[in-house]
Amino acid sequence: MKPIKDTEAYRDTIATVDDRGKRIWIYPKKPKGRFYNARTIVSIALLAFLFVTPFIKVNGEPLLLFNILERKFVLFGILFGPQDFHLFGLAMLTFIIFIILFTVVYGRLFCGWICPQTIFMEMVFRKIEYWIEGDANAQKRLNKKPWTTDKIIKKTLKQAIFFAIAVIIANTFLAYIIGIEEVGRIATEPISKNWQGFSAMILFSGAFYFVFSYMREQVCIAVCPYGRLQGVMLDKNSIVIAYDPIRGEPRGKLRKQRKNKTTYKKEATASPSPESAIDLLPPLGDCIDCKLCVQVCPTGIDIRDGTQLECVNCTACIDACDEVMDKINKPRGLIRYDSDLGIQTGKRKIFTPRVIAYTAVLAVLVLVNVILLSSRSMVEVIILRTPGMLYQKVDDTYLSNLYNYQVINKTNDTFPVEFRLVQPGGRIRPVGDVLDTKAADVIEGAFFIEMDKNQLDGRKTRLTIEVYSEDKLLDRVKTNFLGPVR
Numbered sequence: 001m002k003p004i005k006d007t008e009a010y011r012d013t014i015a016t017v018d019d020r021g022k023r024i025w026i027y028p029k030k031p032k033g034r035f036y037n038a039r040t041i042v043s044i045a046l047l048a049f050l051f052v053t054p055f056i057k058v059n060g061e062p063l064l065l066f067n068i069l070e071r072k073f074v075l076f077g078i079l080f081g082p083q084d085f086h087l088f089g090l091a092m093l094t095f096i097i098f099i100i101l102f103t104v105v106y107g108r109l110f111c112g113w114i115c116p117q118t119i120f121m122e123m124v125f126r127k128i129e130y131w132i133e134g135d136a137n138a139q140k141r142l143n144k145k146p147w148t149t150d151k152i153i154k155k156t157l158k159q160a161i162f163f164a165i166a167v168i169i170a171n172t173f174l175a176y177i178i179g180i181e182e183v184g185r186i187a188t189e190p191i192s193k194n195w196q197g198f199s200a201m202i203l204f205s206g207a208f209y210f211v212f213s214y215m216r217e218q219v220c221i222a223v224c225p226y227g228r229l230q231g232v233m234l235d236k237n238s239i240v241i242a243y244d245p246i247r248g249e250p251r252g253k254l255r256k257q258r259k260n261k262t263t264y265k266k267e268a269t270a271s272p273s274p275e276s277a278i279d280l281l282p283p284l285g286d287c288i289d290c291k292l293c294v295q296v297c298p299t300g301i302d303i304r305d306g307t308q309l310e311c312v313n314c315t316a317c318i319d320a321c322d323e324v325m326d327k328i329n330k331p332r333g334l335i336r337y338d339s340d341l342g343i344q345t346g347k348r349k350i351f352t353p354r355v356i357a358y359t360a361v362l363a364v365l366v367l368v369n370v371i372l373l374s375s376r377s378m379v380e381v382i383i384l385r386t387p388g389m390l391y392q393k394v395d396d397t398y399l400s401n402l403y404n405y406q407v408i409n410k411t412n413d414t415f416p417v418e419f420r421l422v423q424p425g426g427r428i429r430p431v432g433d434v435l436d437t438k439a440a441d442v443i444e445g446a447f448f449i450e451m452d453k454n455q456l457d458g459r460k461t462r463l464t465i466e467v468y469s470e471d472k473l474l475d476r477v478k479t480n481f482l483g484p485v486r
Helices: 034-055 082-106 109-113 116-133 136-144 149-178 180-188 195-215 218-223 226-233 274-279 316-327 340-345 353-374
Strands: 064-067 072-075 078-080 240-243 335-338 379-385 398-409 418-421 426-430 442-452 460-469 472-482
Touching: 034 109, 034 116, 034 149, 034 180, 034 316, 064 149, 078 082, 082 109, 082 226, 082 353, 109 116, 109 226, 116 136, 116 149, 116 195, 116 218, 149 180, 149 195, 180 195, 195 218, 316 335, 379 460, 379 472, 398 472, 418 426, 442 460
Parallel strands: none
Antiparallel strands: 064 072, 072 078, 240 335, 379 398, 398 442, 418 460, 426 442, 460 472
């Protein structure tokens, strides 16, 4: 059989824009099938986590909080401040490496199953659209109809529900930033008292409404960089949603069963009967060119053309194709999760040298994250000798240096602190009273260290200061004591 020449002309345009650059509105057919059911279950679980988490408290703190404005972050009840920014930087680097590794192996599985844009669009807003306006053909007919009472009611109801859900989503995302209590206060108090917070709510709500009522699949196609990044991250071993051209080509409408599927006679008899004429036709692939895989696609692509940046791996085409295969008594999997190499050879090779390298880097980063998080102290103390000041003579025995200190409390508790000098022949004399630490705050102060000059090593003497709270060691800090030159 002569191989099909793939010109890849489909990559020159996208399905949602015509030749004049005008938006082509997508009306995807309502999907159904085992993958769609599985995605629905996963989406319900993730949506429940999203909307319930802001109400969960651990030790008086939210389970998750990302307060960028006040530089306060809480992960699973553990408070992180600006001084822990290096941990966030390392965690973000680990996440990026994980995304790269995951995409190299499994393609855009994240987009189809976990991405909030896909979950909200396909599992919330699209379902509401199907419920109010009907399936794809019904939506097309409704949009072409004049503005009757029925159309006005349906369109108004749909947009009102869309905006109400956008408001709920906006308030939920704000709860992750400023806390659920602050969101409740802004929502219940007069606007004049919280006009900034109220404006943020309106802007967030408007943005979400615009995305899910108008932008829709354009976010994945034109805004999100992940679709374009996958082009440089995927290779022939990556598991993606793919059409099997070896099994499916050449395409053709379903026709009467031939007596011999494996042979093709090039020369026909003089007067073949209708049934024998069918036998003389070339054998077709399993694809009957029904185009259901195109009709259910939320981004309007034809998966049979190959992997494309618009594909979000939503599995709708798999379910549609499997349903057709069941009806024509063909095995499922004409469109399936597979790699290019797997389709060509029938073998899957996941652990390539690139995957092994990414995995090794990821393992090291995860190990470093675990070590740093497990060794993270609840209190961080900074002690610095006051710049520009020399030592002072206290008496014939002792010399003193002035130090400034900061005690950073990373917990939600308030407790006293005490400084103790480890080296013999010295003592600490606070300037004023040492205040109790404040929950998730910083206290500052100063003290003198007085050292027996006979215990000094010379110009600089290394000292160790221990910080206690009620005989519990919190931190150990090293500093220098400046003395006379010997």
